[in-house]
Amino acid sequence: MTRIHLTPIILLFANSLCAAEEGVSVTAQRLKVFGDLPITNSMVTSWVVSVVLILLVRWLVGKPSLIPSRGQLIIEESIGMLRGIIQPIVGRKVFFPSFWLLSGLFFFILVNNISGLLPGVGTIGYGHNHQGHFNITEAWIRPGNADLNMTLALAAVANLTWLYLIFKYAGLKVIIKDWFGNKADKKELNVGLFYFLGVIFIAVGFIEVISIIFRPVSLTFRLFGNVFGGESLLHGMFHLGEKLNFPEWLSNLSMGIVPIPFYMLEVLIGVVQALVFMLLVSVYIGLICNHGDEEHH
Numbered sequence: 001m002t003r004i005h006l007t008p009i010i011l012l013f014a015n016s017l018c019a020a021e022e023g024v025s026v027t028a029q030r031l032k033v034f035g036d037l038p039i040t041n042s043m044v045t046s047w048v049v050s051v052v053l054i055l056l057v058r059w060l061v062g063k064p065s066l067i068p069s070r071g072q073l074i075i076e077e078s079i080g081m082l083r084g085i086i087q088p089i090v091g092r093k094v095f096f097p098s099f100w101l102l103s104g105l106f107f108f109i110l111v112n113n114i115s116g117l118l119p120g121v122g123t124i125g126y127g128h129n130h131q132g133h134f135n136i137t138e139a140w141i142r143p144g145n146a147d148l149n150m151t152l153a154l155a156a157v158a159n160l161t162w163l164y165l166i167f168k169y170a171g172l173k174v175i176i177k178d179w180f181g182n183k184a185d186k187k188e189l190n191v192g193l194f195y196f197l198g199v200i201f202i203a204v205g206f207i208e209v210i211s212i213i214f215r216p217v218s219l220t221f222r223l224f225g226n227v228f229g230g231e232s233l234l235h236g237m238f239h240l241g242e243k244l245n246f247p248e249w250l251s252n253l254s255m256g257i258v259p260i261p262f263y264m265l266e267v268l269i270g271v272v273q274a275l276v277f278m279l280l281v282s283v284y285i286g287l288i289c290n291h292g293d294e295e296h297h
Contacts, residue, residue: 026228028147029139041139042147049111049144082106089282091290094169098285101161105154106278109145109223113270116143116231117263145227148220155219158281166288178288180205215284219277226273230266237262 028040060071068076082103087095090102144150166175182198189197236243237259241251 026148028142028149031140040147040149041142042144042150045115045141046112046144046150048141049108049115053107053111079103085279086282089279089286089290091286094165094285094289097169098161098165098282101158102278102282105158105281106274109154109277110271110274112144112150113227113273114267116146116227117266117270143227143231145223146231148224151224151227152216152220154223154277155216158219158277159216159284162281162284165285170288175288179208219280223273223277226269230269234259234262234266 028042030038030040032039060075064072086102090098180202182201184194184197186194238255240258241254
């Protein structure tokens with residue numbers, strides 16, 4: 001095993017040349033183990049993303065003032081944009097208590113998704129030479145959301161916070177009524193039909209509970225599948241010339257041209273997946289906590 005040495009110029013274009021020969025690994029690779037705690041390459045990327053987000057916001061805002069600076073205005077506009085999306089879904093009562101979670105999920109997932117397209121991610125580490133190319137076998141940096149453990153952690157945090165919010169701002173009585181209550185109007189139906197529908201709604205409530213139990217699973221695999229699938233797609237496009245046995249000059253040319261539209265597609269998917277994750281959690285909160293606002297309107 002040898003350590004890779006690349007110049008900054010090569011790093012800008014090396015995302016394919018240094019990819020693992022067998023493709024993108026499903027699991028994150030351990031870099032270090034402290035006791036029983038393994039440090040993986042996806043954890044390192046997520047820590048870097050978190051630090052970058054914190055420092056960027058602090059740098060843009062600086063010292064807040066009534067007359068906002070350019071950086072403060074960017075942050076305020078971003079928050080205003082998210083507020084316009086989130087508040088009608090979760091309701092005014094729960095907007096501020098839930099905004100820290102929803103905005104944090106959006107920006108963290110977005111930057112983590114985009115980080116997989118940056119130079120150096122997946123291209124720096126240990127590996128070996130193969131047919132004139134250096135193939136990474138142990139990358140030091142890996143997109144955080146391409147690790148199932150990371151997406152599971154995000155889903156777990158989102159659902160635990162959802163439980164806290166619905167119990168605090170809706171209450172047990174509202175939750176039980178929302179899941180198992182009879183939604184029919186007793187004044188418009190005869191007694192027999194009303195109670196028959198009540199039994200139906202109770203059965204539907206148990207189905208709703210089962211779907212709620214599987215929400216973390218769906219959130220986990222939706223995000224992981226899209227990010228990991230995008231990484232695998234880019235890897236395949238980079239090595240398309242080799243797989244089709246193109247001449248070496250044509251294979252090298254295809255590495256620089258073929259992946260470009262897929263890079264643009266991955267940027268779009270990264271934004272959409274961050275937005276979808278945030279909106280789904282918002283809907284879960286609003287389904288129970290937003291009844292008061294609906295009745296008021």
